[in-house]
Amino acid sequence: MSEQLPLLDPPPPSNVHRDKRRRWAERRIQELRELIRLHDYYYYVEAQPRISDREYDALFHELKQLEAEFPELVTPDSPTQRVGGEPLKEFPHVQHRIPMLSLDNTYSREELREFDRRVREGLGGQPYRYVAELKYDGVSVSLHYREGTFVLGASRGDGYTGDDITQNLRTIRSLPLRVQPVEYHGVPLRTFEVRGEVYLLTEDFLRLNREREQAGERPFANPRNLAAGTLKLLDPREVAKRPLRLVCYYLLTDEVELQFQSENLRLLRQMGFPTDPHWKVCDTLEEVFAYVDYWEEAREQLPFQIDGIVLKVDSLRQQQQLGTVARAPRWAIAYKYEAKKATTVLEGITLQVGRTGKVTPVAELKPVFLAGSTISRATLHNADYITKLDLRIGDTVIVEKGGEVIPKIVGVVLEKRPPQAQPYRFPTVCPCPNRQQLYRPPGEVDYYCDHPECPWQIRRRIEHFASRRAMDIEGMGERVVDQLVSAGFLRNIADIYELHRHRAQLLELERWGEKSVDNLLSAIEESKSRPYHRLLFALGIRFVGEETAKILAESFPSMDQLAAASIEELTAIHGVGERIAESVFRFFRDENNRAILERLRRAGLRFAAEAPKVRLQAGFFLGKTFVLTGELSTMTREEARRAIEARGGRVTDSVSRRTDYLIVGRNPGSKLRKARELGVRELSEDDFLRLLDQNPVE
Numbered sequence: 056m057s058e059q060l061p062l063l064d065p066p067p068p069s070n071v072h073r074d075k076r077r078r079w080a081e082r083r084i085q086e087l088r089e090l091i092r093l094h095d096y097y098y099y100v101e102a103q104p105r106i107s108d109r110e111y112d113a114l115f116h117e118l119k120q121l122e123a124e125f126p127e128l129v130t131p132d133s134p135t136q137r138v139g140g141e142p143l144k145e146f147p148h149v150q151h152r153i154p155m156l157s158l159d160n161t162y163s164r165e166e167l168r169e170f171d172r173r174v175r176e177g178l179g180g181q182p183y184r185y186v187a188e189l190k191y192d193g194v195s196v197s198l199h200y201r202e203g204t205f206v207l208g209a210s211r212g213d214g215y216t217g218d219d220i221t222q223n224l225r226t227i228r229s230l231p232l233r234v235q236p237v238e239y240h241g242v243p244l245r246t247f248e249v250r251g252e253v254y255l256l257t258e259d260f261l262r263l264n265r266e267r268e269q270a271g272e273r274p275f276a277n278p279r280n281l282a283a284g285t286l287k288l289l290d291p292r293e294v295a296k297r298p299l300r301l302v303c304y305y306l307l308t309d310e311v312e313l314q315f316q317s318e319n320l321r322l323l324r325q326m327g328f329p330t331d332p333h334w335k336v337c338d339t340l341e342e343v344f345a346y347v348d349y350w351e352e353a354r355e356q357l358p359f360q361i362d363g364i365v366l367k368v369d370s371l372r373q374q375q376q377l378g379t380v381a382r383a384p385r386w387a388i389a390y391k392y393e394a395k396k397a398t399t400v401l402e403g404i405t406l407q408v409g410r411t412g413k414v415t416p417v418a419e420l421k422p423v424f425l426a427g428s429t430i431s432r433a434t435l436h437n438a439d440y441i442t443k444l445d446l447r448i449g450d451t452v453i454v455e456k457g458g459e460v461i462p463k464i465v466g467v468v469l470e471k472r473p474p475q476a477q478p479y480r481f482p483t484v485c486p487c488p489n490r491q492q493l494y495r496p497p498g499e500v501d502y503y504c505d506h507p508e509c510p511w512q513i514r515r516r517i518e519h520f521a522s523r524r525a526m527d528i529e530g531m532g533e534r535v536v537d538q539l540v541s542a543g544f545l546r547n548i549a550d551i552y553e554l555h556r557h558r559a560q561l562l563e564l565e566r567w568g569e570k571s572v573d574n575l576l577s578a579i580e581e582s583k584s585r586p587y588h589r590l591l592f593a594l595g596i597r598f599v600g601e602e603t604a605k606i607l608a609e610s611f612p613s614m615d616q617l618a619a620a621s622i623e624e625l626t627a628i629h630g631v632g633e634r635i636a637e638s639v640f641r642f643f644r645d646e647n648n649r650a651i652l653e654r655l656r657r658a659g660l661r662f663a664a665e666a667p668k669v670r671l672q673a674g675f676f677l678g679k680t681f682v683l684t685g686e687l688s689t690m691t692r693e694e695a696r697r698a699i700e701a702r703g704g705r706v707t708d709s710v711s712r713r714t715d716y717l718i719v720g721r722n723p724g725s726k727l728r729k730a731r732e733l734g735v736r737e738l739s740e741d742d743f744l745r746l747l748d749q750n751p752v753e
């Protein structure tokens with residue numbers, strides 16, 4: 056990758072001849088794409104960004120603008136085209152050219168020695184060495200490049216046939232859509248296959264899970280499950296919202312004869328693929344063990360999860376010599392780390408009541424140090440989980456922290472059970488002062504408190520409402536909410552906007568003074584201007600996360616419209632399933648919720664979207680004016696007009712300065728001359744058809 060790119064001459068003014076500007080744009084587009092690719096590489100592959108996010112965004116924005124001006128210059132390998140295409144009905148199957156075999160794996164060092172013995176015998180006295188690599192806990196994928204361009208990506212499947220998940224993989228920013236040719240012994244590598252692992256950073260995993268929980272959705276068990284579930288999504292736009300990462304470790308090609316795995320890892324890096332920097336060439340088994348030992352501890356510091364290490368014979372010729380047996384290569388093995396475990400005492404079980412009233416049992420543990428952190432609590436999920444393990448207070452329990460990230464209790468040391476320990480009886484009432492009877496909806500594993508004034512739920516709902524991504528009321532965090540609820544100032548979210556009437560009483564509260572009270576009140580006042588979709592999210596309707604709130608706001612641009620929507624109207628929206636629809640429908644039919652909404656409306660919160668109704672598909676055609684001239688070979692003018700209008704564009708009969716594009720068919724008339732005089736942009740029939748394809752009608 057080149058370090059420096061020459062800057063082109065400044066752009067010609069927009070009134071120059073279109074051809075001239077186009078020629079300039081063509082070069083500038085190339086340059087911008089190069090720059091974006093280079094900075095993607097620094098950011099995602101080297102993790103060493105060299106420009107700020109803001110500067111990066113400016114490059115991206117400029118490219119998008121130029122591509123919008125000259126849509127005929129858009130190519131599939133442009134960085135703007137990562138998220139494209141429509142949701143699929145199902146994934147087509149792909150036959151793997153070379154099977155994606157799984158490796159034998161072991162937890163035992165003795166078996167590693169055994170493996171090494173077999174390698175030594177198999178190679179009959181030749182010297183050999185290993186490459187040791189970290190084994191990322193992710194999902195294996197195969198990536199095909201033709202003439203340097205990413206053309207196909209597949210999942211492993213059964214090893215012989217996988218799914219074509221090209222569209223989903225394209226959304227991964229560290230995956231190069233184009234590769235600069237790198238020479239290997241004088242031959243440029245252009246057509247090849249790369250294999251790697253799609254994974255998530257632990258931090259991203261925890262954040263996504265938190266968001267899911269906030270939206271009342273079931274969290275994923277571990278980062279690998281989340282990555283796997285994401286790659287199976289049929290809508291690439293959904294995939295693009297999740298920050299998937301890629302790490303590559305195999306390079307396969309017919310163009311040249313590659314020689315060493317270690318060399319391939321270096322080549323992959325040079326070509327711009329993300330690779331793991333921690334691999335090591337090991338000449339002896341002792342060096343392998345040292346590597347294994349080192350990473351068993353050091354893995355806690357990695358920002359992602361590994362579940363072991365992979366050992367490969369470095370020489371590809373020797374790999375071939377050793378061959379494959381029973382679906383697993385004889386030249387490689389995975390050594391897996393045992394999940395980290397510790398034993399400690401279960402001192403108690405408490406109940407947590409969430410925003411939706413869901414009751415979650417939590418284990419209160421005698422603090423114990425495990426895999427880099429002190430653990431004193433662990434979720435017990437639900438009543439069934441406790442019953443299944445027969446957990447009793449006072450028990451000595453086994454806590455595990457594996458690829459699960461979140462510690463969990465996996466068993467009981469029965470020998471250490473105190474004689475008086477009783478089976479745990481799940482409480483029948485909420486820990487709230489109302490002592491509300493808990494109920495378990497048919498078919499669900501969880502218990503709920505449905506008391507409308509359950510202070511636990513009220514706290515959580517208010518915290519959520521005030522949180523940064525919702526109404527963003529500064530200074531209204533957990534502690535303040537707790538205090539205001541306990542002191543009786545807040546019983547629901549609408550009370551927030553009446554706090555100013557109690558200024559005098561607030562001043563009497565512990566820890567509050569003139570300045571802090573006024574700051575809080577002005578933060579509350581300021582929150583009234585948050586957009587309608589943020590309010591929708593803040594309301595805490597079950598299953599309505601940030602994204603869903605945006606979708607709902609686009610389809611129902613006012614609260615009244617949304618409140619009046621039927622279940623059928625709601626499910627008709629792309630991205631809104633039955634579960635969400637029912638939850639929204641029920642929310643607006645609840646008397647209590649309606650009363651609260653009325654108070655929020657009177658307080659002056661935004662109950663409608665700012666802009667006039669916009670379509671979900673804010674595509675190329677939206678709001679633009681087109682004129683047609685000449686004959687189109689694939690459709691009549693009437694059909695073309697309908698196609699444009701269906702996508703939110705307008706068609707007029709004559710060219711004026713307000714015309715955005717002239718669509719030019721065969722034998723164009725005088726409109727073409729007029730358009731050129733006025734500098735109106737032109738689209739060929741091919742351009743037009745491609746744009747129609749890229750902007751399908753929902």
Ligand SMILES: [Zn+2]
Nearest residue numbers: 485487504509
């Ligand atoms: Zn309760």
